[in-house]
Amino acid sequence: MAITKELQIGKIEVVGGWNVQVATDTIIKEDGTEISRSRHRHVLNPDSDISKEATEVQAIANAVWTDTVKANYKTWKESKER
DSSP states (O other): OOEEEEEEEEEEEEEEEEEEEEEEEEEEEEEEEEEEEEEEEEEOTSSSTTTTTTTHHHHHHHHHHHHHHHHHHHHHHHHHHH
């Protein structure tokens, strides 16, 4: 009886113009048959460190986070900190 655990990206979405939302599924299998699945979500902003994210996530974030988007996010963030 072999129990395995897999992490799989279930969904990557761009929300609100600059947020990249990532849904990751944790899949538990017994002898190759899925017995459990749970989903975890996290959100990345243009100032997030994406170096440890999956390559698919990095590619989308880098495509979405243009210099203009980064500048707009920075302006928005600074306005909220006042």
